[in-house]
Amino acid sequence: MQVGKYKISYIETGSFALDGGAMFGVVPRPLWEKTNPPDEINRITLGARLLLLESANRKILVDTGLGGDWNDKFRRIYRVNQLQEPLLSSLSKKNITSEEITDVILTHLHFDHTGGSTKLVDGKWLPTFPNAKYYVQEKQFEWARNPSERDRASFFNERFLPLYEHNQLELLNGKYNLDDEIELIVVNGHTFSQQLVKVADSSNTLLYCADLFPTSSHIPIPYVMAYDLQPLITIEEKKDILKSAIKENWILFFEHDPFSAAATVTQTDKGYSVKEKFEQLV
Template sequence: MKIGNYKLSIIETGTLGLDGGAMFGVVPKPLWVRTNPADDSNRVKLAARNLILENGERKILIDTGVGANWDDKFKRIYNLDQSKNTLFDSLKTSGINPDQITDVILTHLHFDHTGGAVIFEDNKIFPAFPNARYYVRKKQFEWANNPSDRDKGSFVKDRFYPLYEEGILALIEGGHEFEEGIELLEINGHTFSQQMVKISDSSKTLLYCADLIPFASHFHIPYVMGYDLQPLITVLEKKEYLARAVKENWIIFFEHDPEIVCATVESTEKGFSAKETFKGFPDDQQ
């Protein structure tokens, strides 16, 4: 898919499982299980789907998946499955070497977004993309270094702090324009200072909405994750961005929906729902 000067490619990096109750907050299981079946441990399946934007000069990766170097206990708890896809394999399939990546935009620092940002060799940690500059919002970085007892399990420091130590992690404040046609949108419901990535030209807009709307089923406003630090802020943010998505016919790109890669949105009597869903980019579906 092309938007403006950028060629977009989907980068699948495997799947994981998270508790269905935590993924849907106050919504009763008989409702969410219809769209997101649970396994024996009540986990639902999540993709860890990233996006790459390429023009002549830049190769910009958005988020990095769960990554490698996890112990068996972690793999078991989160039902990590990278047998079909890994970050590096998917990049290779798209013809990209890690050293060609110029920029890595991290939406936030939860381990399922930053795990692939570093690699482990000989008990040492290195940036996975040695020639890239990484970007995260300053407030998110500060929170990730000093989270609450409730959410500290979501941040694994050795997956992002080494980038800071290397001096390659840019801490963004203010201004939203990343490059022409690429806007970073700050939201605060899920965690503090998450950033979504809006890619647009005169005819198309795609929103990489990260953990504001992890699955297509989260288009329903009350479907808010139990993980969210400020769930009522998530409600407001979803209403604001989904209204814009309807009005301007945005393509919503899901980082975590295991089946649906993209969708457009419509307003209904009950709020919002998917208008059309796609298992790839909309223009790849013929």
């Protein structure tokens, strides 16, 4: 897919699993299990799909997945299914080295979105992409450093603090234009100051949905994760995004959908729903 000067593709870094009830909040299991069947202990499969934007002089990565170097207990709890170095291995298939990445946009700092931002080298955590500038909202960074008891388990300091310590972290305050085609949109329902990535030109718009719409199954308004800190705000944010997505025919890109990479949306008398799903970006 081409948007402006950017060639857009995505990177699959494996899968993991979370509790289905937590992923769908108040929606009962007989409804969500139709599209996301759970395993024997109620976990559903989730993808770890990242976006890659390439121009003549930039290679931009959106989120970094779980990354490697997790212990056996972690891998067992979250049913991690990936290579030890999933991100670097996937990039190498595209003939891209870690040194070539110029920018990394982090939607937020939960472990499944920033786990691959650092790597363990001789017992020390270092930025995975030594020449890249990493972007995150300052309010999200401060929250990640001092989270609540409710969401403390979602943050691992070694997965993002080395970026700050090595002066590679750019802290943003609100909506931000990385350039003419890339806009970062701030939402606050899931966690404070999550940023969605909108890539647009005069003809096409793609929105990297992160955890506002983690999967295509989360398009209907009531389908809100129990993980969200402010679920009522999530609902309003979903409505605002979906109105624009329908009006301007946006493609919504899903980080965690195990089956579909992206979709367009529509509205009927029953509410918002998927119009067309895409397994590839063309």
